[in-house]
Amino acid sequence: MPYVVTENCVDCRFTDCVEVCPVDCFFADGNMLVIHPDECIDCGACEPACPVEAIFAVDDLPADQAKWEKINADKAMSGDLERLTESGDPLPTAEAKRAALGL
Ligand code: SF4
Numbered sequence: 001m002p003y004v005v006t007e008n009c010v011d012c013r014f015t016d017c018v019e020v021c022p023v024d025c026f027f028a029d030g031n032m033l034v035i036h037p038d039e040c041i042d043c044g045a046c047e048p049a050c051p052v053e054a055i056f057a058v059d060d061l062p063a064d065q066a067k068w069e070k071i072n073a074d075k076a077m078s079g080d081l082e083r084l085t086e087s088g089d090p091l092p093t094a095e096a097k098r099a100a101l102g103l
């Protein structure tokens, strides 16, 4: 039951999640992160670390976020994305997106 990054991460990429992940299974594209489903050990540490509540266990995914399970897997296993091992600056659009989300 891996964890999944969903819509709220898009245009945010706060990367607090990377800081707490014990197995470094986050990968970055231009506007979000995804979790490698075969590397995630289901520790749950990243879920409360995200300031915009973007991370869910697969079994807890809201119905309207279900598509993100496949998106995380496809992107993480594509071989095209960079593995992140350290947190960094959020995207320039992050605070505006957080405000729009009311978080
Ligand atoms: Fe990493 Fe744990 Fe989050 Fe999986 S649940 S991505 S192992 S912090």
Ligand code: F3S
Pocket (backbone or CB within 6 Å): 005, 008, 009, 010, 012, 013, 014, 015, 016, 017, 018, 032, 033, 049, 050, 051, 052, 053, 054, 055
């Ligand atoms: Fe994205 Fe939240 Fe991590 S915004 S980069 S899932 S801390």
